Amino acid sequence: xxxxxxxxxxxxxxPRSREERIARLDALATLFDTAFVIPGTNIRFGIDAVxxxxxxxxxxxxxxxxxxxxxxxxxxxxxxxLIARMLANVALDGVVGAVPFVGDAIDVFWRVNRRxxxxxxxxxRSTEANAAWRSR
Numbered sequence: 001x002x003x004x005x006x007x008x009x010x011x012x013x014x015p016r017s018r019e020e021r022i023a024r025l026d027a028l029a030t031l032f033d034t035a036f037v038i039p040g041t042n043i044r045f046g047i048d049a050v051x052x053x054x055x056x057x058x059x060x061x062x063x064x065x066x067x068x069x070x071x072x073x074x075x076x077x078x079x080x081x082l083i084a085r086m087l088a089n090v091a092l093d094g095v096v097g098a099v100p101f102v103g104d105a106i107d108v109f110w111r112v113n114r115r116x117x118x119x120x121x122x123x124x125r126s127t128e129a130n131a132a133w134r135s136r
Contacts, residue, residue: 018076022124025072029113032065045108052097052104059098066090066112073120082123086116 016024034044048065052058070086078086093112097103 021072021076022121025069025120026117028065029069029117032062032069032113033111034114043108046111046113048113049104049108052107059094059103062097062107063090063094066093066116069113069116073116076120076124078120078123082119086119089115089119 031046032048033046035046037044048062051062051065054061067090070083070090073086074083089112093107093110096110097107099106
């Protein structure tokens with residue numbers, strides 16, 4: 001914990017509120033998929049694309065990172081159909097990403113973590129909107 005009670009960095013041991021967990025997941029998805037820009041272009045990539053360049057183990061590591069995002073979505077209360085859709089995205093990313101060079105290029109554009117984060121945020125927004133409408 002830093003000054004004035006604000007948390008900084010990725011302190012995985014500290015308990016977090018729901019909003020903090022969602023913000024952390026969103027930051028991780030950005031780091032994994034869109035944190036960097038190729039100079040002179042609008043092409044964004046993350047550490048996921050860099051790790052995948054390591055033959056064999058890179059694909060396994062990035063699939064594990066993507067599964068962490070799915071597991072956190074489950075812990076946040078995402079329904080089974082949404083988890084299944086997120087797992088299908090991860091599976092597709094893993095299969096396509098295993099193809100040398102082509103998979104690496106496609107991974108820059110598929111962005112499985114940002115895609116799954118968008119699914120989770122859409123679900124959370126619709127759930128909150130439904131709860132607000134019911135409470136009227």
